[in-house]
Amino acid sequence: MxxxxxxxxxxxxxxxxxxxxxxxxxxxxxxxxxxxxxxxxxxxxxxxxxxxxxxxxxxxxxxxxxxxxxxxxxxxxxxxxxxxxxxxxxxxxxxxxxxxxxxxxxxxxxxxxxxxxxxxxVNMGAPILLAEQVPFNAAHLKSKTEGAATLYELNLTGGSIWLNPISMGNPHAVQIVDNINTAPVELNGPEIESHVTFPKKVNAGFMQIQNRHEIKLRVFERGSGETLACGTGACAAVVSGILRGQLDSPVKVHTRGGDLTIAWDHQASLESPVMMTGPxxxxxxxxxxxx
CATH class of the missing domain: 3.10.310.10 (Diaminopimelate Epimerase; Chain A, domain 1)
Known part of the structure; x- marks a missing residue:
C-alpha cells in the first residue's frame, strides 16, 4: 500500500x-x-x-x-x-x-x-435565467410570474412550494420564507436537492426579506448539506429578489456564518455581472x- x-x-x-x-x-x-x-x-x-x-x-x-x-x-x-x-x-x-x-x-x-x-x-459573471440552462425541467409544472421572475410550483412531501431556478455557474432553487429560523431547511432541502426536475441536483435557498437592501439566507447545498454560508446561493437569492421586484442593489446578505454584500446592475442589462464582496x-x- x-x-x-x-x-x-x-x-x-x-x-x-x-x-x-x-x-x-x-x-x-x-x-x-x-x-x-x-x-x-x-x-x-x-x-x-x-x-x-x-x-x-x-x-x-x-x-x-x-x-x-x-x-x-x-x-x-x-x-x-x-x-x-x-x-x-x-x-x-x-x-x-x-x-x-x-x-x-x-x-x-x-x-x-x-x-x-x-x-x-468577486465578479461572479452574469446569472443564467433560462430554466433549461440551469438546468431545470419545467415541463408539466405550474408556473407564474412575479415581477420579471418566473416561479414554478414544486410538490414536496410536506406540501407545495414556489421556487425560482437560477444558475450562477451552478444550479440554485430560491424560495422566499416568512421566518428563516423556522424554515424547513433540513426537511425540504434534501428533497429539493435531489428532485427529478433538477438533472444535476440543486442548491436549495431559503430567503427571508427584511427590507429592500437586506435579507437573511440559509442554503442546503448539494453534496454538502446546510452550510454556514453559500456565496453563489447569496448571489442567486439577490438576483431572484431583484427580479421579483422586492430587492434593490446592493443587498446585504446575512448568513449564519457572516455577512456578504451582493450588487447587480440589472437595469443596465440582465447580463450584467453579479458582484460579491465578503471575508x-x-x-x-x-x-x-x-x-
Whole structure:
C-alpha cells in the first residue's frame, strides 16, 4: 500500500469552510473520490464543506485553474465563498503578486480582487435565467410570474412550494420564507436537492426579506448539506429578489456564518455581472497522509 503526503491550508469565508490544496507544487491527480471524502470528514479527516484545488490554467487569459470538490467527493462547477479564499490563498503563498486575479472555473473566467480592507470582491459573471440552462425541467409544472421572475410550483412531501431556478455557474432553487429560523431547511432541502426536475441536483435557498437592501439566507447545498454560508446561493437569492421586484442593489446578505454584500446592475442589462464582496480567512496549515 502506498501513501500520499499532502500540504493543505484550512480556510473559511463567512463560516463556509474549505481545505485548499496547491496543485501546482504537488501532484493531486491520483486522489480518489473516497480520499476527497476522507479529507472532508469532520470526525476522521480535516473537515470541510468543500475542497479547493489551485492548478495551472488551460486557458491563456487565466493565471490559475480553480476546481471544487464537495464533501461527498463529487466535483462541482462553482463556489463563491471559495473564490474569495482562493485569491487570499494564492497571494499569501506568493503564487501571484496581483491584487486582481483571473481564474479559470468550469464554465468561465472569474475575476477576483483582494481589497485594501481585507475583504474580497468577486465578479461572479452574469446569472443564467433560462430554466433549461440551469438546468431545470419545467415541463408539466405550474408556473407564474412575479415581477420579471418566473416561479414554478414544486410538490414536496410536506406540501407545495414556489421556487425560482437560477444558475450562477451552478444550479440554485430560491424560495422566499416568512421566518428563516423556522424554515424547513433540513426537511425540504434534501428533497429539493435531489428532485427529478433538477438533472444535476440543486442548491436549495431559503430567503427571508427584511427590507429592500437586506435579507437573511440559509442554503442546503448539494453534496454538502446546510452550510454556514453559500456565496453563489447569496448571489442567486439577490438576483431572484431583484427580479421579483422586492430587492434593490446592493443587498446585504446575512448568513449564519457572516455577512456578504451582493450588487447587480440589472437595469443596465440582465447580463450584467453579479458582484460579491465578503471575508476570507486562513485558519491553519498542516500536512496529512492519505493511505
Amino acid at each position: 502506498t501513501s500520499t503526503r499532502l500540504r493543505f491550508t484550512k480556510m473559511h469565508g463567512a463560516g463556509n469552510d474549505f481545505i485548499v490544496l496547491d496543485g501546482i507544487s504537488q501532484d493531486l491527480s491520483k486522489i480518489t473520490k473516497s480520499q476527497w471524502q476522507a479529507l472532508a470528514n469532520r470526525q476522521l479527516g480535516i473537515g470541510a464543506d468543500q475542497i479547493l484545488l489551485v492548478e495551472k490554467p488551460t486557458a491563456a487569459e487565466a493565471e490559475f485553474r480553480y476546481r471544487i470538490f464537495n464533501s461527498d467527493g463529487g466535483e462541482v462547477e462553482q463556489c463563491g465563498n471559495g473564490s474569495r479564499c482562493f485569491v487570499r490563498f494564492v497571494r499569501e503563498k506568493g503564487l501571484t503578486k496581483n491584487k486582481t486575479v483571473k481564474v479559470q472555473v468550469a464554465h468561465t473566467i472569474l475575476s477576483l480582487t483582494e481589497n485594501d480592507d481585507g475583504q474580497v470582491t 476570507a480567512q486562513t485558519v491553519f496549515e498542516g500536512e496529512i497522509t492519505l493511505e
